Amino acid sequence: MTSPDESPLLSVERLSKSFPGVRALSDVSVTLGRGEVLALIGENGAGKSTLMKILAGVQTPDTGTIAVDGNPVAITHVKEAMDLGIALIHQELNLADNLDVGANIFLGREPRRMGLIDDAQIRRESARYLDQVGLRVDPSTLVRELTIGRQQLVEIAKALSMQARVLIMDEPTSSLSQAETETLFDVVKQLRRDGVSIIYISHRLREVIELADRVVVLRDGENAGELQRDEINHSAMVSLMVGRDVSQFYARSQHDLGDTVLQVDGLVVPENPKHAISFSLAAGEIVGVAGLVGAGRTEMLQCLFGVHKPLAGSIRVDGKQVDLSSPVDAINAGLALVPEDRKQQGVIIDMSVRHNTSLAGLYRNRRPGGFIDDAREDADTEHSIQALNIKTPGPDQVVRYLSGGNQQKVVIGKWLTLGPKVLLLDEPTRGIDVGAKEEIYRLMEKLAADSMAVLFVSSELDEIIGMSDRVLVMHEGNLTGELDRSELTEESIMRLATGQTTHATSSI
Structure with a gap:
């Protein structure tokens, strides 16, 4: 991180950018120190993406200046940004999955020997950069054979091979498992120790708290504030992002529950045939479903909605047994599913x-x-x-x-x-900004107040704890426990999510 007597590696002064009918940035100023992790946050439309595209040479500003190492620069296309050591790692990865890892790392910059591509040098050099990001794969491995998390590390290795000094990471964990996210965090921390500067964009504020040396907040295309390391906390960030007090972020109120509207007994999901799931849901109740990636939460919701036919068990809606062999059956029974991937399925x-x-x-x-x-x-x-x-x-x-x-x-x-009588929500706030999250939470509360039953899956523990009347916790396809609102803590949820059972399981 930049010391008081050290000039910034990158500085942006009074940058503005307009599109027809929209002012995306207005006099925005940002600095980035050497070996600093700077989190850039803000609601959708705050100007984050526009600023990053300008720094990466995808777009050009209308006014303002950019300096690298204290020297003014003009970045008019991507190659100029790369030559300055600035690399943007997009949320949508930009790899050729039909080529191997080494070929992707040196794509367009292949070393040659006697006029031919030097594959041996590519493998040798690629292995060095892969080792730098902690990715233990053979450079001859096809990219399509890697998980999304490993592909992202290939993108970082590619940037480092171009001698990138500034890495811009745009929502880097949006498609990663928990284990892959932790690996990425380790890589970010190691890159910081190696002197690489990182601009980290994320809606996941817990990640920002863990990684950031400093936070810059944009709101409506303008600077809204800045937080130093000892000032970074959830409330401070959200308050700057939305411009108002967020003490009532999770809008819950006490109201009486109605009769049981959904009763699930001995449900066996095809993906997890060794476990039977049983639980109930009352009218006006919001029940969260927690668990680590791969716990079987999405598969359970899909089974309830008739996407997959259960191997065994019974489902009752308003006391009447229903056969949910298809989504049409589920819809007719009064169920609705908001899927995890809204663009592909919603x-x-x-x-x-x-x-x-x-x-x-x-x-x-x-x-x-x-x-x-x-x-x-x-x-x-x-x-x-x-x-x-x-x-x-x-x-x-x-x-x-x-x-x-x-x-x-x-x-x-x-x-x-x-x-619908029952609303099934799978990761309802994934990939949306904090203001939109608050609106979704208020909608969930309103629906429950109107006697709709809500069952929602979330990987955000704050969300689970803040919005749930009860929480069902899953581990490897098994329902390991149920927690009342008074029992909800991160520790109690994670204990069950990692497979430890409690006496509460018998009450499900």
Whole structure:
């Protein structure tokens, strides 16, 4: 990290950038020290991506200056950024998965011998950079054979091979398992010790607390504040991001629960045939499902929604046994599922808000002859936009161009048009900013207050603890315990998530 008498490695002064109808950045200033991990945070639309693209040479600023080692520079394309030692590691990895690891690391910069690519040098040099990021794989391994986490380490090794002094990491853990995330953290800390500077962008504030030497917050394209290492905590970051007090971030209130609306007895999920799952869910109750990656949480929700047929067990909705052999069966029984991957399974990304909102109810709302009921579609869409506060220019806006949080609200709104009895949510706030998270939490509370039963999976322990009336904890396909709200702590959840059982299991 930069000492008081040391000039920054990278400095940005009064940078501004506008697009038609949008001012993305307004007089933004940022400095980055040598060997510093600087976290850049803010809600979607705060200007983080625009700033990073400017630094990486993807876009050019309208006004402002950039200096490296105290010298003004003009970065007009990606190669100039790379020549200055600035590398952007995109959230969507930029590797050729049909090539091997070594070929990816030196793609476009292959060393040659007598006019031919020197494969031996590529393997030798690649092994050195792979060792630097702690990745023990043969450089001749095809990239497609690696996990996403290992592919990300290949991206970092590629950047280091270009002598990168500044690594910009954009949501680097969004697709990683817990083990892969911990490996990445180790690599970030080692790179810092090696003198590499890192700009770390993440919505996961727990990661920021663990890694960052300093935090810069952007809001609405402007500097909103800065936190030194001893000032970094969840409340301080969120307050700067949203510009208001967030003491009531998790909007829970006491209300009476209704009758049991979902009863699951002895459910055996195909992916985990050795374990039977039993639990119940009351009207007006929010129940969280916790566990490590691979615990079987998503598979359980998919089984409840009829995506996969259970091997055994019974499911009752409002006391009536139902056969959920397909999602249509589940919908007819009053269940709805908001999936983990909204872009692949939740919305049709290139269709409008209107057409996505009406998808789930097309059959129910059809007119005689099978025609779409345009008036009903318009009414449902307008109600959804208003009720969920979907920020869109209008109902005909293509969903692709909405923020992640607004895309998620479109997915939820699609199902709420059917008035489900049970709402299943799989990682409902993944990849969305803190302001949108708060809106999702308030919506969950409102739905529960209106007597809907909510069962949600989350890998964020703060979210599980903050929003749940009860928590079911899973480990390797088994339900290892149940915790009441008064028992919820990170320690109690992780104990069960790692396979330790308690007496509470017998009460499930």
